Amino acid sequence: MATVQKLMDDARNKLEANTALAAQIGAVFKFVLSGAEGGTFIWRLQDPPSITEGDGEAACTITMSADDYVAMRQGRANAQELFFAQRLRVDGDLGLAMKLQALNELVG
Numbered sequence: 741m742a743t744v745q746k747l748m749d750d751a752r753n754k755l756e757a758n759t760a761l762a763a764q765i766g767a768v769f770k771f772v773l774s775g776a777e778g779g780t781f782i783w784r785l786q787d788p789p790s791i792t793e794g795d796g797e798a799a800c801t802i803t804m805s806a807d808d809y810v811a812m813r814q815g816r817a818n819a820q821e822l823f824f825a826q827r828l829r830v831d832g833d834l835g836l837a838m839k840l841q842a843l844n845e846l847v848g
Contacts, residue, residue, distance in 0.1 A: 751847035755789040762789035770798035775806040800836035
């Protein structure tokens, strides 16, 4: 079973291998994941890209449960559906939040 930490590590490796793709998004996202396996993670999709655990400034903050994050990353849930079901909250730049599906495909 996938965990948030494993998915974050996988995403970090894929972003580091695809720096040009990450730089195309060129933004900083914060994921605030609640629950037993949750945490706060900063995704810097710039050159060079990075994912770090901990709080920080971001243009777009995504708040959701750790379970929903895992389901979204595994393709069992859709970010837009989670948003409309009020299980995913967006603070900051909504335009960047619209790139969430592309971001998921990038690190899928």
